[in-house]
Amino acid sequence: MTTAQNTRATAPAGTPTKVTQGSQGTKGGIGESTLRPDGILKVTGEFAYSSDMWHEDMLWGQILRSPVAHAEIVSIDTSEALAQAGVYAVLTHDDLPTEVRNYGLEIQDTPVLAHRVVRHHGEPVAVVAADHPETARRAAAKIRVEYRELPVVTDEASALAPDAPVLHPGRDDRPQGPPAGSGPGETPIAGHVPHPNVVHRQPILRGDVGAARARADVIVEGEYTFGMQDQAFLGPESGLAVPAEDGGVDLYVATQWLHSDLRQIAPVLGLPEEKVRMTLSGVGGAFGGREDLSMQIHACLLALRTGKPVKIVYNRFESFFGHVHRHPAKLYYEHGATRDGKLTHMKCRIVLDGGAYASASPSVVGNAASLSAGPYVVDAVDIEAVGLYTNNPPCGAMRGFGAVQACFAYEAQMDKLAAKLDMDPVEFRRLNAMEQGTIMPTGQRVDSPAPVAELLRRVKARPLPPERQWESTEGADVRALPGGLSNTTHGEGVVRGVGYAVGIKNVGFSEGFDDYSTARVRMEVVNGEAVATVHTAMAEVGQGGVTVHAQIARTELGVTQVTIHPADTRVGSAGSTSASRQTYVTGGAVKNSCELVREKVLELGRRRFGTHHPAWAHAELLLEGGKVVTDGGEVLADLVDVLEDETVEVEAEWRHRPTEPFDPRTGQGNGHVQYSFAAHRAVVEVDTELGLVKVVELACAQDVGKALNPLSVIGQIQGGTTQGLGMAVMEEIVVDPRTAKVKNPSFTDYLIPTILDTPTIPVDVLELADEHAPYGLRGVGEAPTLSSTPAVLAAIRNATGLALNRTPVRPEHLTGTA
Amino acid sequence: MRVNFTVNGRPQQADDVWEGESLLYVLRERLGLPGSKNACEQGECGSCTVRLDGVPVCSCLVAAGQVEGREVVTVEGLAEYARQRAEGGSCASGACGTTLDEAKGWSARGAGPQTGEGAPSPRAALSPVQQAFIDAGAVQCGFCTPGLLVAADEMLERNPSPTDEDIREALSGNLCRCTGYEKILDAVRLAAARQERQGEAV
Structure with missing residues (x-):
């Protein structure tokens, strides 16, 4: 049964509701192709995406963006825009409520609204709230901004030229957020780079490249160019901010990581995190493009300023400016191989264009460097990856995250080597393929x-x-x-x-990031049946995490009905729906919390029925098919009788094995x-x-x-x-x-x-x-x-x-x- | 301006419509029917596909005023539209509306998470193509789904036994970013096969 509960009276239309999924006589556990619990809502048009939210009295927000890539803002005149009928607010940098005016995933370098300078085409300069989206658009067009254009930095040569404009002067940024590998007091990222227009640099050195190169019978070089790709998720950036009576704000939004958003939003608003209550709305795809903030802070600012709910929905044109893209790259590679087809060495230099703001560039650089040799055994490497600050559109996370650009280049190199050796390209790859036990260029053993x-x-x-x-x-x-x-x-x-x-x-x-997820799992009897509820802050962006969570709960708790609670910030962080990590990490957290719930349920059972059967004390007990059973399959009790009117609930964090930062000079780790x-x-x-x-x-x-x-x-x-x-x-x-x-x-x-x-x-x-x-x-x-x-x-x-x-x-x- | 038209068999009136508003905007923001999606608002992605007097159109490219007196079917009315068609009725009669209350009251198949083999509920709540999209795994984020469903349903109405190339041609105006389209092809093939089986049974 899948049901959508009625929307709460005070909540806006389109507020996410619990979805319950269960089955009679079937397990629906892991390994089965169970169907999406949100499938029926999605095929009937009832599933509420972030752009579907509606609230009585709501206003529409519109962002004014820079028409040029690099300019000084000489003046901004909002008076004509404010005078338009139906316009409730026009905000610029000067209207920001606190001294925290920048945000960012790893380096807080991105202005909420441009301050004195714009660094890329499409940078937000002002925001408008009005009673109709068209009114807001027209009002935004009446804001007069005088720009004095500055020379643009567009590639490595112009970024590092002697007279290059420094895009972020006075940098002292330290690693924050992912990867938070280095603790406070350690060398800032800015300390690792040769030039302030380089966001991050990661070398990796291993083996004696000179000696290995001398052994090579063939050497191939290549210079490769990777274009700027867009995530092109179909659901545009959008959401609804509703001001609350306690001075806080309720934000319904499509994102990949609620708690990361929260950490960046609350300080700008000058609110404690508990007064910024975030709920995940339906997400129309993400692919990395929703890791960074888009309209979140702007909608909250307008809602708090006007005292009215504010909805912002980008159109596709704006969406291209409203999120980061995949880093375009230049990749320079040299590989050597012996006549019998064994790789001797690899040298590469990968230059990733991060655009105007850092976004996830430091981590993308780390990935590109550490995965630049591909899935091959190569013992001698000399690797350097850098990320640039330029006036191009900001680039950050997209599916594949630095590994994609490298793969394009090293695979072209493999074909060139095979051709030069007159070998079959697949055979050549298989000769050099890594396997369990291989040592990566970082020194890490593939385990x-x-x-x-x-x-x-x-x-x-x-x-x-x-x-x-x-x-x-x-x-x-x-x-x-x-x-x-x-x-x-x-x-x-x-x-x-x-x-x-x-x-x-x-x-x-x-790189040492504390990559954990939280899951709250509850078990109780509802309508004469033991059922489970799974509550996480995991962003379901289409990947099917909600399906898998229900399957894990069925497998671990032996129930058929599982309710998936809407994702929000009322439960601990589930980390990002990124890096192929959600089934592993939040799935792991759900499994772990289910195991803890199971222990408590078995404890209850022992208290109630322990004297009835010796197996309660000794045997390995499982929950299956709504019953407590021994590992031999003997039924000890019905879960309904074990639980009675008790509710068993656990919220717990779960972590995968810790990782280490890469050494900033050798890349080892x-x-x-x-x-x-x-x-x-x-x-x-x-x-x-x-x-x-x-x-x-x-x-x-x-x-x-x-x-x-x-x-x-x-x-x-x-x-x-x-x-x-x-x-x-x-x-x-x-x-x-x-x-x-x-x-x-x-x-x-x-x-x-x-x-x-x-x-x-x-x-x-x-x-x-x-x-x-x-x-x-x-x-x-x-x-x-x-x-x-x-x-x-x-x-x-x-x-x-x-x-x-x-x-x-x-x-x-x-x-x-x- | 005021616009009067029929949506999913029910007469609708939208007031205070600005002349520049699209049919998509009126459906989503004025009539409480956000099922038709706003992925590009420039006629490139097909996520807003509805039927206007039976013809699939991008509702973002139709000015609201153009629909005065005409019939619109959206994803919210697709199940009922398909049911009426299967029963030999015509939705153009205006008698096939699905109220939202009715829509919310739809019950799912008994076998919830299982692979499309559940017993159909007494009244088929979903159209064959809707059910097939769920069963075949053609829905991920689901943002393209409403437009694809309307387009696929219309194609199956014209061409009940499509080849793969027919399906690709008919759906080439609908972008999907999640699935790689393979499961969408599977879903349309599945819907066609089930429809055919149903037809034989009748």
């Missing part, structure tokens, strides 16, 4: 299965899709050809190629808790005359440790694969290098794959348990996004013979007209 060679074997062993599938008795079916319904070819000039790639991604927050691996084989057909690519098939093999919900696991792999496909052939935010202005902030000009662009994606799931993780599971969400892009690129190179050192590939790169 759980790493079936890299097996994943490659599986994608390679799969039969290839038939050639020339467009041919039929009635002529060419253009839908199966490059260009599709544009009817640009009937097969003339079309060539096929096949490419492979494999990648490695860390799971969970790394056990920085990651778990690795995940996926491999892809791409089959493409390319119209060489027009430069159009049709991906015919994109097969994936991935090790997931244990598939808690196989249907959801496959959905994650296919979705991640498709985002990698988009990065290969179409997705890029284009920034004008002269002005640092974004040229394509719309779905008309920023293309993501449609159902016509997306091929069939066969998935092969391996389950090799990681003994350190709950149920042996391995984080799933990100790994498939890594290897998808380089596999498609390899296939296009294979089809065309072109070098293709940048992604995404555009038609002009294939036709030689770039």
Whole structure:
């Protein structure tokens, strides 16, 4: 039964409600493809997303953003905007209520509203509240801002030039938030960098590269360019702030991490955290783009100023300016190998453009550096990754998080090495594939299965899709050809190629971050049945965490009905829905809290029935099918009788094994808790005359440790694969290098794959348990996004013979007209 | 201005509509029907797809004034629309409305978390395509789902036995960022197969 309880009378329309899911006669525990508890609400249009919130008397907020990338703000005149009928408030930096006027995930460098200077195109300058969204938009347009434009920093050369403007002068930032590896008093991040326009730098040095290089029979070099990708989640940034009688505010919002938002919002508002009550609204996808704040503080400020509920909903144009993107990168690689195909050494330099503000750049740099060698054994490395401050759009978290850019480059290098050695590219990779026990460039030993060679074997062993599938008795079916319904070819000039790639991604927050989750689990009798309630602050962004939580509760507590409480800040932090970590860490917390509830329930049982049967004292007892049973299957009592009218509730934090920061000079350290691996084989057909690519098939093999919900696991792999496909052939935010202005902030000009662009994606799931993780599971969400892009690129190179050192590939790169 | 039109079989009146408002805005903000989604508001993503006199349209690109006197079906009315169609009725009659109270009273299948094999409830609360989206795992974040459901249902109405290429063509105006579309294809195939089975049974 799935029911939506009636909305509380005082809450706004669209307030999340509990969803209850249960089953009669079926277990619905882990390992089963149970269905989403929010599925019915989502297919009937009743599921309340953050943009669906409605409150009587509510106002609409609108943000005025900078039309230029770098400028001094000479003056702001809000008088005309304020004079508009229907306008309730216009706020600028000067109206901020406290001295805390910046926020940020790791470095608090991002102004809530621009102060004297704007550092990127689209930076928020003022906010308006009005009684209709159009009124708010028009009023924002009447705010007069005088800018004096400044020279723009757009790449490494302009960031480090002798006369480069320093974008954040006087930096003394220290690691805060993820990764909070270094304690107070340790060297600030700013102390590790060679120039104030470098956000973070992470070198990794291991082995004797000079000696190893001398052993190499072949050496290949490459310079690679990775474009700026957008998360392009479909549900726009949005939410509703409702001022409360106690002077606080209730905020309903779509985010990836409620408590991280709270930590950043409350000080700016000048409120204690308990007066900023946050509830997760329906989240229309995230993919990293909701790790940073967007409209949260602005809506709260307007609500507190006007005393009225304020709703803010970005449109798609604004969304492109309202969240960080994936770091574009330049990657310089050198690899050597012996004649028999063994890697000797690797040198690389990865330059990530972090844009105007830090966001998650320090952690992305750490990831790019520590995973830059890929899933290969290479004992001698000289690695440097840096993140830049520029006037380009801020970049931060996106699915794959630094590992994606590196994978694109090292996989191109593997193909080059194989070609130079005249070896099969898969065979060459398998010769060098890491396995359990391999030592990473950071010195960390891989201490759980790493079936890299097996994943490659599986994608390679799969039969290839038939050639020339467009041919039929009635002529060419253009839908199966490059260009599709544009009817640009009937097969003339079309060539096929096949490419492979494999990648490695860390799971969970790394580098010593205290990566914990909290779960509150309650068990009681309702309507004559023992039921469980799971309450966490986990952001369900579509990944299916709510499904898995119910499954874990069924497995651990033997109940059929599980209610998933809406996520809010009335329970402890669940960490971020990021880094493929939620099933592992919040799933682990739910499992742990269930185990603690079970102990208490068994204690109750012993008190009530202990004298009835000796097994109460001695045997291993389980909760199954609504009963207390021995491990031999003997039923001792019904849970209904054990519980009677008692409610058993536990709230507890749970942590994975601790990690360590990377040494700032050598990069050594056990920085990651778990690795995940996926491999892809791409089959493409390319119209060489027009430069159009049709991906015919994109097969994936991935090790997931244990598939808690196989249907959801496959959905994650296919979705991640498709985002990698988009990065290969179409997705890029284009920034004008002269002005640092974004040229394509719309779905008309920023293309993501449609159902016509997306091929069939066969998935092969391996389950090799990681003994350190709950149920042996391995984080799933990100790994498939890594290897998808380089596999498609390899296939296009294979089809065309072109070098293709940048992604995404555009038609002009294939036709030689770039 | 005032706009009178029919939504999911029920006459509706929206007052104080500004001339620049879209049908999507009126549905979501004035009529309390936020099921149609606002992913791009520029006609690129299909998340706001509704049927206007039977034709699938992006409601963000339809000016509210254009719907005066016309029939709109949204995701909120899709189940009832499909039920009436299956029973041979026509939703254009205006007699097939689903009240929100009724919608909230819908009960789920008995087998909750199981894989689509649960006994159907006495009155099919969901249309075949809605049920198939749940069963096939075609819903993740779900933001594209309402538009996809309206588009897929319309395609199955025209073409009850679509090929994969037909499905891809019909849904090419609906963006999904989560699923990679494989499960959406599965869902439409499943709905078509179930519809066919149902048709044979009748």
